[in-house]
Amino acid sequence: MYKFAEALESIKEKGLYREMLYLDAAPGPHTMVGGKQMLLLSSNNYLGLCNDDRLKEAAIATIREFGVGSGGSRLTTGSYRLHRELEERLAQFKGTEACLVFSTGYAANLGTIAGLADKGWVIFCDRLNHASIIDGCRLSGAKLVIYKHCDMNDLEKKIKRYHTGKGLIVSDGVFSMDGDIAPLAEIVKLAKKYSIMTMVDDAHATGVLGPNGGGSVDYFGLQNEVDIQMGTLSKAFAGEGGYIAGKQSLIDYLRHKAKSFIYSTALAPHNIAVSLKALELIQKEPERRKSLLEKSRWFRGELVKNGFDVPMNNTPIIPLMVGEADKAVTFSRMLYDEGVYVPAIRPPTVPNGSSRLRFSIMATHTHEDLAMALQKTIVIGKELGLI
Template sequence: MNFLKKELENIKNKGQYRELTYLKGSQNKYCSFEDKKVLLMASNNYLGLCDDERIKKVSKDAIDNYGVGSGGSRLTTGSYDIHKKLEEEIAILKNREAALLFNTGYMANIGVITSICNKEWIIFSDEFNHASIIDGCRLSGAKIVVYKHSDMKDLKQKVKLYKGAKRIIITDGVFSMDGDIAKLPDIIKISKDNDIWVMVDDAHATGILGEKGSGTEEYFGLKGQVDIQVGTFSKALASEGGYVAGSYELIEYLKNKARSFIYSTALSPIVVSAALKALYIIKKDNNLRKNLLNNSKWFQEELKERGFCILESETPIIPLLVGDEDKAMKFSKMLFEEGIFIPAIRPPSVPKDTSRLRITLMATHIKEDLNFVLDKISYVFKKLK
């Protein structure tokens, strides 16, 4: 086992050693980490629904109705009527014929990519795609062609270079570390001009982008243009699990071929109930989403006014660039001491020399909270110099 110790030492020497920070209580704007109450500015709980009383109530009711575990895989004893209902509702939100639940977004990406693609396929993958997409591509055995991040000229050139009957472009809808949105209109045009499938992972867009919160396709007015839509319930929808939405044939195919679906115990009815209620809430209430995005725009402008270098986005994800890994870690630690939790993101999660504080806003944050954060960021930054 000496090689494990040696490898851990190497990770520490590179400044890339990771440790868990434990939270007490509910996922809300104020949380207790390590017995210290802090303002949480890093959660994927974008709409603040993780502690919503309406969702907690249906989750408690689900325990009374279904118990706590699902008892088996979906193809044996684990399929419940509530699984079917959530699949029907996510298909409606995504304007698709059908949908299929997976235990995580990671498993959804792994399942769909490895089920469809093999060595006969060519995958065009954005260089900043999520690790679950990257791993799915590698496991599929397909020829992987990585194009520069959101560089449509590079994508076009590589599409011309790599011909084949079985080709697919895979991209995140919203990129989790940069907060930017994929250039979906251009991607769709390239796909149509060259008879290529398109798959979009809308994990950070579902519930956030579009008039009804449907995601990037709705945001760009491209209804029905994406062949395969993947996403999660663990961000704006305040629960757990992933999904794939598409044609009836696609979903039936995945039921029979996706190993991460077939060989996994089904999601607990409790978390499915929570996701279903969250879905109903976002369908009926646009105000949470609109206020969140308005606050995000305002917060970015304030950061720029104060001289900070940020990657501008149209989402609640706001990367404050620091560059140096050690400085980013120190910045995060000092903010924690001031009562704000914003983790530092370092390589290999982001490219070298682009370490950052990944700020994310929640709908429950108010201007008083955000002004407090702005003042503390400015204060700590001065102390760092």
Template sequence: MENISKYVSNMKENGLYREFKYLNSGQGPKALVEGREIILLGSNNYLGLCDDVRLKEVAIRAVKEYGVGSGGSRLTTGSYDLHKKLEEKIANFKGTEDALVFNTGYMANVGILSALCDKKWVIFCDKYNHASIIDGCLLSGAKLVRYRHCDMDDLERKINMYKGKVNLIVTDGVFSMDGDVAPLDHIVKLAKKYDMFTMVDDAHGVGVLGEKGSGTCSYFGVNKDIDMQIGTLSKAIASIGGYVAGKKEMIDYMKNVSRSFIFSTALPPASIAVSLKAIEIIEKDKDRRQKLIELSNWFKGELKAMGFHITDTITPIIPAIIGDAKKATLFSESLLEEGIYVPAIRPPTVQKGTARLRISLMATHRSKDLEYVLKVMQFHGKRLKIIEG
């Protein structure tokens, strides 16, 4: 216990200690956090559907019809007709033969990688991939080779150095802490050249990019070329769960081999019903996606003009790089005092020296509120000597 106490104390001293912020309301552009109304700028609720009345209504109907719990794992008593409808909907949405729903995106990545790969495999993994991908790679027992972030020259060089008999390239579609997009067109070319499998985690691309908001693979036109499209139902889709979409034989294999799928109680019917309705809304509501991108581009431009170090992205994830973890935490706390919540992201989530505020916009944010945010960020940015003033 003494070592644990020292570890926690060290985190606090270095600005790395994290505490929960408790919401007392639905998650929208404004929310109650510990009794105070704040402008919420740290959510993955990109399309503003978490508090949408249409989704509330289908959840209530599902509870009335099916009850509140699923009662078992999918291979025992936990499969409902709603699960089948959702998997068919996801496959159609992603342009694949079939799909399989997991309980979370994390469980999907861990379960799929550990089921597919073993010590005979070599996995080539972007350095900035999500922790669930890294954990899945390690759990599989495969040789893990990490290439420089979105660097296709480094990827090809490492393929030539390390490739084995069976190889996989795995990447995020949209990187959650930087908001940038993997060059999937180039990854597909390399995979074809070297006869490799491909896997894309499109958690942050769905609802934002691609035809009808179906994600990064659609954005690059490579739906048919990616072997496994992984995603989550908990971000733009505003529900809970994860999935894999791909060829039917791959999905059949995962149903019977992936341990995180087999040994988990199924998601409750209400959550599945919400996901079904949310995908339907996303497919039809082009204006909502367009508004999100327009707001994001305008907001990024304003922050850049003020002198903030903003990464260029085509997504609503806007990282304002601060560098020092303590200063990033202080900036976040200063904004919260002014009624704005933007989380400070620090190591080990990001690399040392790249602590940041991770700003993420919703399609339902109002320009008036965002103008207030810009004004407050400029004031505290100058006060803390993050930007010149």
């Protein structure tokens, strides 16, 4: 018999035991976490749309008309005209021919990679890519080749060594725990040189980066170069779901091959209505992402000025590097006691020895919110000997 209790003890000894704190209000800047009023600095609700009245109205009106569930998978009885409309609009937004919506971003990565590649393929995968990408690669049966984080020399070296015929380079656009932007122009260049397909996971960049808010691919103007653009509807889009955008033939192929699409219940119509409204606002209100990036730049800059180990980037994901898991947890608890909620991120989510606090900014944070969080972070950081 597997000894769960012993395994959990060992997890605890390593400082890696995970507790869940429950929210009792919308994930805005000020919310209830674990029964306490908190300044929330760790949500993926980047544009602050989760509690936007227009999105809520869209959901409520759609529930009144369509009910609360889709009632089937997309290929049986779960596809509504709303799904098609969202897929058409997302394709336009991403600058691609077509798009396919999945029930989550995780399902989109998993089903797409496993549906596309098989034993005859080699997948080149950044070391810090999201778990759903890694799982998709493993499930596909393809040879998985991990390259050093954003290291194009290592990628090329490994392409030369392992590329045989069918290949895919896959990278997060913005890395979820580090907040840095992948060197997509260089990735695309290598992909062209060696005739390899490219896939970018823009979960954290969509709605946030790029002149049109289209993500890291839009930021670099590579809409015509990247073969597969993946995204989620659960972060800047404030709802649920994931999608793949690309050529019509790719999307048609995935409809036949991506098992997480085929064998899973379709998103309920109100989720789709929320995403349609979010997309409209992302396109109509660019000031949201501008303000988000300005606030993020300020907060990051202040942490650096005060001596914290924080990498310089221009995204709302701001990792404050701590090192040991225990210390990161202590830092997070002390901030919580002061009314600021920023969870500690530990292995296996990040590599050993790189535990951190992962701040993430929302467009709806005020300057006062951020100044308050900064001041408390500095006081505790000094107490813990980090600065």
